[in-house]
Amino acid sequence: xxxxxxxxxxxxxxxxxxxxxxxKLRQENxxxxxxxxxxxxxxxxxxxxxxxxxxxxxxxxxxxxxxxxDVRDKTxxxxxxxSSYSNFSKPLSLGTSGYIELRELYFEKYVDDTxxxxxxxxxxxxxxxGLKLIDKLNPQDxxxxxxxxxxxxxxxxxxxxSLTNFENSEFEIIWIPDTTYxxxxxxxxSYAFTTSRIIPRAPDGASVVMEDIDKxxxxxxxxxxALKYLMMLENMEVGFYYLYFYEDNPVLYNTYDSASxxxxxQAQYERSHFFxxxxxxxxxxxxxRVEAGFTKxxxxxxxxxxxxxxxxxxxxxxFGIDWYGFEQSLLSVQFNQAYILSDKGGYNxxxxxxxxxLLYKKNFMNDTLFAEILMIHNLNDNDGLIRPKLSxxxxxxxxxxxxxxxxxxxxxxxxGEFKEQSRFTFGYEQTF
Amino acid sequence: MKIxxxxxxxxxxxxxxxxxxxxxxxxALEVVKKVxxxxxxxxxxxxxxxxxxxxxxxxRIRETIxxxxxxxxxxxxxxxxxxxxxxSGTGFLxxxxxxxxxxxxxxxxxxxxxxxxxxxxxxxxxLGTDFSYEDIKKETKISTTDFDFKILEEVDEKGIxxxxxESIPKNKTLIKELGYSKIxxxxxxxIFIARKATFYDERGGLLKTLLNKDIKKVDDIWTIHxxxxxxxxxKHVSNFYFSNVDYKKEVKDSSFTKASLKRRR
Numbered sequence: 001x002x003x004x005x006x007x008x009x010x011x012x013x014x015x016x017x018x019x020x021x022x023x024k025l026r027q028e029n030x031x032x033x034x035x036x037x038x039x040x041x042x043x044x045x046x047x048x049x050x051x052x053x054x055x056x057x058x059x060x061x062x063x064x065x066x067x068x069x070d071v072r073d074k075t076x077x078x079x080x081x082x083s084s085y086s087n088f089s090k091p092l093s094l095g096t097s098g099y100i101e102l103r104e105l106y107f108e109k110y111v112d113d114t115x116x117x118x119x120x121x122x123x124x125x126x127x128x129x130g131l132k133l134i135d136k137l138n139p140q141d142x143x144x145x146x147x148x149x150x151x152x153x154x155x156x157x158x159x160x161x162s163l164t165n166f167e168n169s170e171f172e173i174i175w176i177p178d179t180t181y182x183x184x185x186x187x188x189x190s191y192a193f194t195t196s197r198i199i200p201r202a203p204d205g206a207s208v209v210m211e212d213i214d215k216x217x218x219x220x221x222x223x224x225x226a227l228k229y230l231m232m233l234e235n236m237e238v239g240f241y242y243l244y245f246y247e248d249n250p251v252l253y254n255t256y257d258s259a260s261x262x263x264x265x266q267a268q269y270e271r272s273h274f275f276x277x278x279x280x281x282x283x284x285x286x287x288x289r290v291e292a293g294f295t296k297x298x299x300x301x302x303x304x305x306x307x308x309x310x311x312x313x314x315x316x317x318x319f320g321i322d323w324y325g326f327e328q329s330l331l332s333v334q335f336n337q338a339y340i341l342s343d344k345g346g347y348n349x350x351x352x353x354x355x356x357x358l359l360y361k362k363n364f365m366n367d368t369l370f371a372e373i374l375m376i377h378n379l380n381d382n383d384g385l386i387r388p389k390l391s392x393x394x395x396x397x398x399x400x401x402x403x404x405x406x407x408x409x410x411x412x413x414x415x416g417e418f419k420e421q422s423r424f425t426f427g428y429e430q431t432f
Numbered sequence: 433m434k435i436x437x438x439x440x441x442x443x444x445x446x447x448x449x450x451x452x453x454x455x456x457x458x459x460a461l462e463v464v465k466k467v468x469x470x471x472x473x474x475x476x477x478x479x480x481x482x483x484x485x486x487x488x489x490x491x492r493i494r495e496t497i498x499x500x501x502x503x504x505x506x507x508x509x510x511x512x513x514x515x516x517x518x519x520s521g522t523g524f525l526x527x528x529x530x531x532x533x534x535x536x537x538x539x540x541x542x543x544x545x546x547x548x549x550x551x552x553x554x555x556x557x558x559l560g561t562d563f564s565y566e567d568i569k570k571e572t573k574i575s576t577t578d579f580d581f582k583i584l585e586e587v588d589e590k591g592i593x594x595x596x597x598e599s600i601p602k603n604k605t606l607i608k609e610l611g612y613s614k615i616x617x618x619x620x621x622x623i624f625i626a627r628k629a630t631f632y633d634e635r636g637g638l639l640k641t642l643l644n645k646d647i648k649k650v651d652d653i654w655t656i657h658x659x660x661x662x663x664x665x666x667k668h669v670s671n672f673y674f675s676n677v678d679y680k681k682e683v684k685d686s687s688f689t690k691a692s693l694k695r696r697r
Contacts, residue, residue, distance in 0.1 A: 022517045060695075108695070113686055115695065124544040151542055165689050230690075235533050237548070282535065285552045324550035328557060366484060366668055367560025368492075396492050396516040431518040 024048040028427030034420070041190065041423055043072045048103070059109040062119075069098035076143040076189035083213055084139070084250075088158055089120070089180040104156055114164040122156045123174055125228060125241065126291055127280065128318045129359045130376050131336055133291045134241055134276050137174065137226055139182040139248035145191040145418060146385075147405050155180055169231035176226070177219040181269060182248040195417045197349045200254040200301055200308050202263035211266040216246055239278040241293075247272050251299040254308040272297050285325040289334075292317035304346030312342035329362035354379040368393040376415065383409025383416030397431040460581035463595050466624045468573050471653050473679035475501040480511070480674055482561060487667035494519065494559075500571075501683045505530035508688040509569075523693040524559070526551075528569055536565075539693040546690045555611030562640055562661040562670040566610055572626060572644065572656065574599060574617075578606050584616070593621040607634050623647070623654045638664050651679040 026046040031038050046068040053061040085091070091101035106119025126134030130146070138154045140146075146153070157178035164171050185192050193199050202208050216222030224245035231238050250267035257264070276293035295314040302310035316338035323331045336355040340347055356379065361372040370391040377384035389403035403425045409416035482494040494516065500509040507528040513519040521541035528534055534551035554566035566575075574581075579599040587594050599615040601607045613636050617626040625647060633639040641664065646657035659672040686692055 022520060024518075110686075115691060122544060127545055127547060149542065151544055163691050165686050165691060167685075170689065170691060235535065280548050282533065282548055282550055285550050287548050287550055289548075322548075322550070324553040324556075327553075327555075363560070366486065366557065366562075366666075368486075393492075396494075397518050399518070429518075431516065 019051060019053045021049065021051045023432040024050075024429065025432075026427060026429045028425060030423040030425045032421060032423045040072050040074075041421070042070050042075045044068055044070045050104075057110075059107070061107050062104055062121075064102075064104040066101045066103050067094075067098070068101075069094065071097070074190065076185045076191070083215060084181045084183050085155075086158075086178050086180045086217065089155070089178055113166070114162055117159075117161045117163075120156050120158045120178075121161075122151075122154050123159060123161060123176075123226070124150075124154070125226075126278065127289055128291060128320065128334060128336075129332055130357050130374050131318055131334065131355065133293055133316055133318050133336070134239075134278060136243065136245070136248070136274070137176065137224070139180060141183040142193075143183055143185045143189065143191065145421075147191075155183065169229065171230075172226075172228040174224075174226040174228075176224040176245075177222075179216045179219070179222050179246070181215070181246065181250070184249070190421050191418060193417070195412050195414050197301070197412075197414055198249075198252075200252055200263075200265060200348075201303075202254075203256060203261070206256065206261045206263045209262055209264045211264055213250065214266065214268040215250075216269055222246065235283070236279055236281040239276075241274070241276040241278070243274040243276075245272060245274065246270065247298065251309055252301065270297070270299050285323055287322040287324075289320040289322070290317065300340065301348035302344070302346045303348065304344070310342065310344055310347065312340050312344070312347075315339045315341055326362070328364070329360065332359040333357070334359075350380045352380075378409070378413055378415060381410040381413030381416060383407070383413030385415045399429045400427070401429070402426045459595075460583045460597060461576070463583065463597060463619055463624070464574050464576060464581055467619060467626070468576070470573075470624050472571070472655075473651070473653055475499070475681075475683040476677060476679050477681045477683060478674050478677040480672055483671040483673065484561060485669040485671070492516075499683050499687050501685075501688070510688055510693065525688060525690070525693050526569060527688075534569075537690060537693060539690075544694070546693055552609065555609055561672075562663045562668055563659075563672075564611060567642075567661075578602060578610065579615075586621075587618075589618075592627070594618040594627070595621060597626075612639070625654060625656065633665070640664060650677045653679055 024047070027044070028046070029043045030041040032041045033039075046066065048064065048066045050062070050064040091099040093099050102120060104119070104121050106117050106121045108115060108117040123137040124135060125137060126132065128135070135150070138157055141148070141153045141155055144153070157176050157180055159174055159176040159178065161172060161174040224243065226245070227242045229240045246269045251270050252265050252267055254263060254265045256262070273296040274293055275296075276291065278289070278291045280287060280289045293316055297311055298314045299309050299311055301308060316336070318334050318336045320332060320334040334357040336357070338353040340349070340351045356377050358375045359372065361370070363370055371389070373386070373388040375384065375386050386406045386408070387403060389401060391399055391401040393399055404423075405425065406422045407415050407418040411417055411419060477497070477499050480496045480498055482496065484492040484494070495514045496511050497514060498509065498511040500507065508526070509528070510523060510525045513522040521539070523539040525537045526534065536549045536551045537546050538549050539546045554569070555564050557563070558565050558568045578601055580602055582598045584596040584598050587596060597617045597619050599617065601610055601612065607613050611634060612631050613634055614632040616630045618628040619626050625644060626642070627644050627647070629642040631639045631642070641662050643660040644656045645660065647654060648657065649655065655674070655677050657674045657677070661670045663669070
């Protein structure tokens with residue numbers, strides 16, 4: 001890291017580039033409530049440092065690093081010791097209670113109307129709130145499920161991108177050789193998945209054997225490729241997307257040997273094709289948004305299938321309406337449906353899975369007080385998550401905030417399984 | 433005979449009043465036209481320091497850079513936050529369209545997403561200031577489709593001659609949309625810039641006062657360098673200080689794309 005900073009300093013010195021840097025410190029605590037007492041779940045100190053080096057209007061170096069220490073260390077000890085990261089992207093663990101991570105390191109340059117980027121970065125597609133349909137270029141750190149912001153939980157990848165602007169459209173192509181996948185918390189973690197939607201069930205009394213994970217690691221053969229074309233049609237933005245990729249969540253093939261009463265599970269990553277389109281349209285106080293995607297060859301848990309996995313195509317969409325009718329506020333409602341396009345039965349997830357979300361944001365006191373509430377509700381399992389949050393700007397560079405993450409509903413649901421991990425969070429953020 | 437004379441007098445008065453009234457209306461539109469036709473450059477790049485002062489006197493400073501360019505009757509503009517660092521990179525892109533609905537996008541670095549926002553909420557406060565989105569968009573120009581105008585009087589003050597212009601939204605929907613029931617502006621007769629404007633809220637109460645100060649020529653274009661907006665209802669004040677105003681610097685079309693918005697370019 002020191003060598004890198006020295007190199008960048010030399011570059012700045014030699015070429016007279018302008019640099020700017022931002023250091024953001026955050027202290028955050030989360031408290032859970034068990035039957036009769038409260039428990040400090042996590043108490044973190046997070047430092048995020050970003051340096052921008054601009055040579056001119058056309059080219060820039062960006063480097064961003066994060067150090068985080070959890071003095072409580074109960075959420076997911078040693079979370080970065082798992083094998084979902086490639087060797088180039090794995091954060092450096094500080095014992096079991098912290099890590100240092102190179103979040104971004106890229107160079108970007110405009111060549112005529114094309115922006116070229118190379119390095120470690122986040123590539124963000126889609127506009128949905130609290131849900132991801134098109135935003136699937138970068139894997140996700142699920143060590144706290146979906147509670148951290150997507151900005152923090154999205155795992156940056158080494159990639160090369162080219163984005164060309166035309167008069168009323170843009171075309172982007174991204175090559176991602178980084179074989180890092182989503183960070184799934186270990187079974188001892190606070191937010192370990194237990195829902196039968198994701199985790200196969202072993203018969204009572206059976207011993208479970210986790211076989212070695214079969215993870216792609218070839219930077220050419222196993223790389224992902226992504227294409228996007230966005231265009232403006234009058235007042236409507238229309239997008240077309242294609243992604244040839246490894247699904248970031250492992251497929252858990254599972255078998256049961258009754259003779260030895262042993263269940264074996266093997267995690268394996270599978271490739272898929274993803275085609276999608278999006279559009280948004282503004283009229284009056286409303287903005288209408290649609291994202292729709294078709295996944296060719298997605299792998300689902302299925303008790304009736306050989307090795308417990310059934311391959312099927314999937315169609316999913318999110319329809320959202322944003323309403324700006326109230327003063328200084330946004331009310332957003334989304335409806336998400338996902339269809340398994342197969343005649344077969346026995347799937348562990350519903351063949352038609354329905355989720356609704358509601359987001360309300362309002363600013364007060366000349367944008368010094370911010371209130372928001374996000375609700376996600378799965379209609380099939382009748383479970384969900386409610387997240388009210390209040391933030392206050394103490395000074396131009398400092399904020400305090402309090403929030404609640406309340407899970408409810410069916411304990412075998414994607415959200416209800418974390419009922420015991422509902423938490424109250426408060427924190428302080430200072431920027432330098 | 434007396435009856436005839438009285439009738440003539442009444443007739444003359446009615447005609448006279450109508451003539452005066454129509455004369456004022458014509459003058460008012462001419463004044464507005466001259467305000468709107470005032471030269472403000474094909475494009476401009478400028479730094480904007482926003483000083484926001486709450487009722488207890490606590491100051492917050494935001495430093496931004498903005499780009500604006502005309503495309504015929506349409507206008508594109510973008511503003512980026514430089515400080516505070518907490519907001520650095522926040523960008524707001526606006527297409528002010530003549531023949532179709534306006535378009536707006538907001539980029540928040542914390543989300544890394546360019547979010548389309550409704551351009552109909554033009555009466556909302558612009559990013560925590562005392563200016564509305566419409567105030568910012570119009571840049572001291574006056575919408576002829578939203579308001580009816582009347583010259584109330586012509587006054588001289590400290591050696592400057594003014595038209596006192598009353599602007600009233602054409603209907604209740606516009607009053608609600610803009611958040612104003614009336615605007616009284618003092619238009620400098622020589623340079624056709626409002627040096628002062630008083631805004632009244634939807635119910636007719638005094639809302640805020642704008643003072644345009646430090647007006648001087650840049651590249652031969654009259655340019656306001658200090659705008660002070662005082663909200664009388666919440667006692668909040670916004671001072672906008674423009675500097676490094678450059679009408680000659682090339683502003684590329686690519687500055688007004690969503691890709692650029694993400695890149696703070």
